[in-house]
Amino acid sequence: MxxxxxxxxxxxxxxxxxxxxxxxxxxxxxxxxxxxxxxxxxxxxxxxxxxxxxxxxxxxxxxxxxxxxxxxxxxxxxxxxxxxxxxxxxxxxxxxxxxxxxxxxxxxxxxxxxxxxxxxxxxxxxxxxxxxxxxxxxxxxxxxxxxxxxxxxxxxxxxxxxxxxxxxxxxxxxxxxxxxxxxxxxxxxxxxxxxDAGDTEARAQALDAKDEYDVLVVGGGPAGAAAAIYAARKGIRTGVLAERFGGQVLDTMSIENYISVVETEGPKFAAALEQHVKAYDVDIMNLHRAAGIRREGRQILVDVDGGGQLKAKSVILATGARWRELNVPGEQEYRNRGVAYCPHCDGPLFKGKDVAVVGGGNSGVEAAIDLAGLVRHVTLIEFGEQLRADEVLQRKLRSLPNVKIITQAQTTEVLGDGAKVVGLRYLDRQGQQSHTLDLDGVFVQIGLVPNTEWLKGSEVALSRHGEIEVDVRGATSLAGVFAAGDVTTVPYKQIIIAAGEGAKASLSAFDYLIRNSADVQEVAEESATA
The missing domain is CATH 3.40.30.80 (Glutaredoxin)
Structure with missing residues (x-):
């Protein structure tokens, strides 16, 4: 065997x-x-x-x-x-x-x-x-x-x-x-x-007791990892606050476009990121979510969800993005009961059943192709007049006998029987007629939304899409705060771009510290003469 x-x-x-x-x-x-x-x-x-x-x-x-x-x-x-x-x-x-x-x-x-x-x-x-x-x-x-x-x-x-x-x-x-x-x-x-949920207060107290960081990175994906490594290599006090180290990469099936790595899987890549960061003197605070940020005098304070506060001279925001939701009735009620976001993970559970994929971009078409080999029938639903995926993917999709493509369709409701998904309702945008599909599952593949809800009301400016606005150096509207990766207005949400932006933001933060902190100036001078 x-x-x-x-x-x-x-x-x-x-x-x-x-x-x-x-x-x-x-x-x-x-x-x-x-x-x-x-x-x-x-x-x-x-x-x-x-x-x-x-x-x-x-x-x-x-x-x-x-x-x-x-x-x-x-x-x-x-x-x-x-x-x-x-x-x-x-x-x-x-x-x-x-x-x-x-x-x-x-x-x-x-x-x-x-x-x-x-x-x-x-x-x-x-x-x-x-x-x-x-x-x-x-x-x-x-x-x-x-x-x-x-x-x-x-x-x-x-x-x-x-x-x-x-x-x-x-x-x-x-x-x-x-x-x-x-x-x-x-x-x-x-x-x-x-x-063991009883240690919340102790966890908050442990955060409060931590000394001030020279650079505090919020987020543990490719951008956050690169930022932490570049900061730690400068010999300054570096911390990483992450909800889950690896971020969205953990949910990525295959990575084939990270230069020098021919092919790998997301979880393996995320583990390598964490191992690389741990090779340096970085204080990693995993399983924590930032809840707010503000400046008080020379210090930047980051509030943590569940209690606790961290102090830093500079901060790099790299909280990434997550799958965009349909925001229609039934989606949350039947999440994990027929509504899914990972075809690779959950596809085998729908063997011999009928499913829909919502989204006609590359991720949606790839999901439909993968599912077609497992399920009885796939209906791909696209809001626009035509699919947005690469032509090679569209040709492959159209060649499959158990796939139907519906364009100009707006998903309006996920239907269920109280226990699981039984169908989907959509509006024909051309004829303005409502239609119902009998289904066992709905896979949502409609892009990403930045993780910035916690920044609303802060001094960090956001775009109309909720992304953090940054300049060419990665600086935000709040002095001493920088940002990198999928959470920012930088175009093209790619792992390699996020990593590069994280490195750039870290170098910018170090430059900020040199110009605003005598302690960091001494560290820089010692590094130069070593």
Missing amino acids: LDANIKTQLKAYLEKITQPIEIVASLDVDAKSVELRELLQEIDSLSDKTSYREDADAQARKPSFMINRPGTDISVSFAGIPMGHEFTSLILALLQVGGHAVKLDEAVIEQIRNLPGDFVFETYFSLSCQNCPDVVQALNAMAVINPRIKHVAIDGALFQQEVQERNILSVPAVFLNGELFHQGRASAEELLAKL
């Missing part, structure tokens, strides 16, 4: 196991059970610290398997065959159950270890979902750290009956003790924050 190269690499990884592990499979006679048996036996043959056995009564779901550390309560489980994006999750589970260190901050590990109570997690994933591995790996790691935490990762495409019974129309979907707990990408820190 595994080719020779993968076996060689996996064998090398398994040499890092320090404690014996036991793989216990629950199988039946179907083809997927046969396939899983072959995979697990191949893995067992690659290490003398693994053992394999079958126990049909060990788990109700079939095919499934547990990875146990004998003599302990440490165990993680998979229901299905964790290949595709989840193959890395399988490797990490083998290593961590086998004694290899979990790579989390010691404070986070200690907080996980001290969680009170028992927790049984079930995570539904799809093999094509680039967001799912983060959640699966985080909960597996938590189960290894704290044996009172149990976790099973379930391939939703393989266990369709469960998916339908639980009305799961978006992955990853995490259930805790039988109740829906979380949907969407999340790190161990984010999941832990939801479990």
